[in-house]
Amino acid sequence: MIELTTTSPLHAFxxxxxxxxxxxxxxxxxxxxxxxxxxxxxxxxxxxxxxxxLCVSVGETVKKGQALSxxxxxxxxxxxxxxxxxxxxxxxxxxxxPSGLTGPTVCIxxxxxDEWVQREPLDNLSALSRREILNYLQTMGIAGLGxxxxxxxxxxxxxxxxxxxxxxxxxxxxxxAADDRLMREQAQGILRGCEILxxxxxxxxVVIAIEDNKPEAIAAMTAALSADNSTFILRVIPxxxxxxxxxxxxxxxxxxxxxxxxxxxxxxxxxxxxxTAFAIAKAIDAGEPLLERVVTVTGETVAEPCTAWVPxxxxxxxxxxxxxxxxxxxxxxxxxxxxxxxxxxxLDVPVTKTTNCILAPSAKELxxxxxxxxxxxxxxxxxxxxxxxxxxxxxxxxxxKDYDGLKQHHLADCIECGACAYVCPSEIPLVYYYxxxxxxxxxxxxxxxxxxxxRQRFEARQARLEREKEERLEKxxxxxxxxxxAQAARAESNEDDPxxxxxxxxxxxxxAQEANADxxxxxxxxxxxxxxxxxxxxxxxxREAAAQQAEKNGEDS
Amino acid sequence: MSWLFGILxxxxxxxxxxxxxxxxxxxxxxxxxxxVEQIDNLLPQTQCGQCGYPGCRPYAEAIANGDEINKxxxxxxxxxxxxxxxxxxxxxxxDAAHGEEDVxxxxxxxxxxxxxxTKCIQACPVDAIMGAARxxxxxxxxxxxxxxxxxxxxPVDCIDMVPVTVQPERWKWNLEQIPVKHIDVSAxxxxxxxxVETQ
Numbered sequence: 001m002i003e004l005t006t007t008s009p010l011h012a013f014x015x016x017x018x019x020x021x022x023x024x025x026x027x028x029x030x031x032x033x034x035x036x037x038x039x040x041x042x043x044x045x046x047x048x049x050x051x052x053x054l055c056v057s058v059g060e061t062v063k064k065g066q067a068l069s070x071x072x073x074x075x076x077x078x079x080x081x082x083x084x085x086x087x088x089x090x091x092x093x094x095x096x097x098p099s100g101l102t103g104p105t106v107c108i109x110x111x112x113x114d115e116w117v118q119r120e121p122l123d124n125l126s127a128l129s130r131r132e133i134l135n136y137l138q139t140m141g142i143a144g145l146g147x148x149x150x151x152x153x154x155x156x157x158x159x160x161x162x163x164x165x166x167x168x169x170x171x172x173x174x175x176x177a178a179d180d181r182l183m184r185e186q187a188q189g190i191l192r193g194c195e196i197l198x199x200x201x202x203x204x205x206v207v208i209a210i211e212d213n214k215p216e217a218i219a220a221m222t223a224a225l226s227a228d229n230s231t232f233i234l235r236v237i238p239x240x241x242x243x244x245x246x247x248x249x250x251x252x253x254x255x256x257x258x259x260x261x262x263x264x265x266x267x268x269x270x271x272x273x274x275x276t277a278f279a280i281a282k283a284i285d286a287g288e289p290l291l292e293r294v295v296t297v298t299g300e301t302v303a304e305p306c307t308a309w310v311p312x313x314x315x316x317x318x319x320x321x322x323x324x325x326x327x328x329x330x331x332x333x334x335x336x337x338x339x340x341x342x343x344x345x346x347l348d349v350p351v352t353k354t355t356n357c358i359l360a361p362s363a364k365e366l367x368x369x370x371x372x373x374x375x376x377x378x379x380x381x382x383x384x385x386x387x388x389x390x391x392x393x394x395x396x397x398x399x400x401k402d403y404d405g406l407k408q409h410h411l412a413d414c415i416e417c418g419a420c421a422y423v424c425p426s427e428i429p430l431v432y433y434y435x436x437x438x439x440x441x442x443x444x445x446x447x448x449x450x451x452x453x454x455r456q457r458f459e460a461r462q463a464r465l466e467r468e469k470e471e472r473l474e475k476x477x478x479x480x481x482x483x484x485x486a487q488a489a490r491a492e493s494n495e496d497d498p499x500x501x502x503x504x505x506x507x508x509x510x511x512a513q514e515a516n517a518d519x520x521x522x523x524x525x526x527x528x529x530x531x532x533x534x535x536x537x538x539x540x541x542x543r544e545a546a547a548q549q550a551e552k553n554g555e556d557s
Numbered sequence: 558m559s560w561l562f563g564i565l566x567x568x569x570x571x572x573x574x575x576x577x578x579x580x581x582x583x584x585x586x587x588x589x590x591x592x593v594e595q596i597d598n599l600l601p602q603t604q605c606g607q608c609g610y611p612g613c614r615p616y617a618e619a620i621a622n623g624d625e626i627n628k629x630x631x632x633x634x635x636x637x638x639x640x641x642x643x644x645x646x647x648x649x650x651x652d653a654a655h656g657e658e659d660v661x662x663x664x665x666x667x668x669x670x671x672x673x674x675t676k677c678i679q680a681c682p683v684d685a686i687m688g689a690a691r692x693x694x695x696x697x698x699x700x701x702x703x704x705x706x707x708x709x710x711x712p713v714d715c716i717d718m719v720p721v722t723v724q725p726e727r728w729k730w731n732l733e734q735i736p737v738k739h740i741d742v743s744a745x746x747x748x749x750x751x752x753v754e755t756q
Contacts (some may be wrong), residue, residue, distance in 0.1 A: 099728040202660065432730065439729040451602035454702045457683040458604045458612060545713075
């Protein structure tokens with residue numbers, strides 16, 4: 001049982017770094033509303049887990065907030081139309097993903113009328129069961145807005161016996177100011193979301209955690225907190241990257257570590273982002289699905305760095321242009337922060353539910369990575385690792401593709417925060433090696449599962465074939481026995497031999513046929529002729545096809 | 558007399574030991590050769606028969622009986638290395654006589670050309686093809702092992718082996734595969750085509 005007070009001591013996680021924060025000037029202006037883009041690209045899968053089932057078609061007119069997909073059999077997370085317009089295509093479009101791959105996307109031609117669909121807020125929460133509320137959150141498309149975008153309803157449903165609900169307003173990564181601005185401007189809404197989350201998780205305490213480099217956000221949240229609700233407390237934690245990581249934050253606040261291969265819920269803690277809390281409040285009180293989010297638009301190539309409410313599906317290029325983007329030669333555009341973000345291959349990729357920052361730095365501001373040099377075994381990475389891993393050792397193992405060794409060194413506990421790569425004097429892109437190795441390990445696991453299924457299916461098929469063969473043999477044996485028995489019975493009763501009888505019948509029929517040789521053909525015969533014709537036609541067609549094939553082959557070669 | 562006593566004592570011991578061993582043989586019977594099981598676990602279970610045996614398990618049994626370990630193209634060098642490790646044998650390069658290592662593929666039936674002959678269904682070792690006589694057939698892509706066995710029997714040649722497309726969630730952080738694009742300085746609108754420079 002964890003109990004926290006406003007004065008309980010804060011703890012430290014191992015390692016951590018202090019990169020330049022660079023949150024200003026993006027955090028100093030109120031959150032803007034950018035002009036709507038003319039075209040929106042809503043990817044069907046923007047979160048971890050299965051995609052929802054598409055429920056619209058090309059040419060359909062959709063209104064703001066209308067579901068484009070529904071949970072379906074896999075209980076995937078739906079996406080909604082961020083504004084009104086016409087669906088012009090449902091096609092593969094570049095995804096907001098480091099791979100630069102394309103994926104199924106709904107393209108909407110915006111009509112700029114911004115007409116809402118009929119909204120149905122949940123009025124009296126107390127009359128509804130937890131399950132019903134969670135289903136509602138799922139249909140509203142609420143995903144974790146802090147990082148990986150895990151469906152919120154699932155996260156809550158999977159958590160039992162929660163002592164402390166931590167609302168994460170730490171935002172430790174440089175440049176990003178989305179949560180900061182949201183806390184300053186929507187403190188009441190966030191607290192409303194916290195109340196709903198507390199009800200849903202039955203958490204005894206709600207702790208809002210903010211880093212001490214956001215005094216305005218702290219002031220706004222403190223002002224909004226009512227004195228009479230003692231279960232809500234606000235903790236200001238020292239600024240250190242990556243204190244906003246789920247496991248690190250839990251350690252800072254409670255002193256407890258989440259054991260390897262376990263979830264925070266296993267030690268009675270659940271962490272949600274402030275943005276998620278606000279989205280939950282909007283979904284339940286206003287009936288608004290997750291249609292937009294606060295995005296930080298920053299970097300020296302952007303003339304007006306700011307935070308903005310951006311509809312999901314807006315092309316990154318449009319967001320940048322609206323903020324006065326002047327691209328340099330070899331411009332990089334990073335989604336997320338400089339520590340954990342990734343570069344996108346094209347400006348057509350859309351903003352998704354998890355895009356908290358679009359960073360367009362100048363080459364001077366964030367120097368592109370230099371050539372990797374040899375590891376000098378200085379051990380600096382080990383000093384800063386917040387998960388107490390051995391980054392250097394992991395790097396050797398990853399390069400040697402020793403996946404068993406990586407598992408033994410707990411690669412799975414790496415949160416990919418990038419602190420090790422940040423301090424590396426040899427500029428080794430350590431996290432890149434870990435990500436590759438993690439992907440390989442995951443792939444091996446999937447392959448293993450698939451081969452296990454294939455084996456089972458193969459064995460089941462073999463068993464079935466064996467069974468069928470036996471059944472056939474058994475049937476033949478039984479038929480033979482029956483024949484023998486019948487023969488024996490006939491022999492006993494001195495009947496005529498059936499073979500002789502049959503021969504006699506055939507002879508008789510032949511004689512009869514010869515007698516009416518001139519009689520018209522029977523229907524049977526007609527059928528036979530038709531069948532033969534069909535056969536001949538089929539043969540002919542086949543020959544022609546073969547000839548065509550030969551011709552084609554001739555052309556090919 | 559003492560020699561008779563000795564013989565009797567030894568005989569009694571032998572009988573007791575025999576009983577214990579007999580009981581253990583029945584009670585703790587091992588279902589099959591565990592080494593076959595272990596080898597089978599390492600094989601990719603495509604059931605393609607490229608090794609010359611009708612499936613992965615028969616090949617596993619053959620390896621246990623001394624056959625070469627380099628006859629499995631779908632498993633490739635990785636499987637050979639693992640087998641060599643398990644059996645303490647030398648890791649040889651893949652035997653080219655049995656085929657070459659290839660990208661993972663999945664069978665796709667061109668459905669409007671399918672005549673519904675069921676021949677591919679009979680050929681599929683993992684029952685991954687759905688269909689009935691004179692009805693269109695289709696491949697259950699998730700269950701297809703890419704073994705190639707359905708392609709040959711098809712009388713109208715309507716089955717293609719298509720390389721498996723990479724999904725973002727199974728992408729392996731292979732940054733080289735991304736075409737490197739530099740965003741054009743003169744880009745005036747967000748939809749302007751980007752200048753593409755592939756490394």
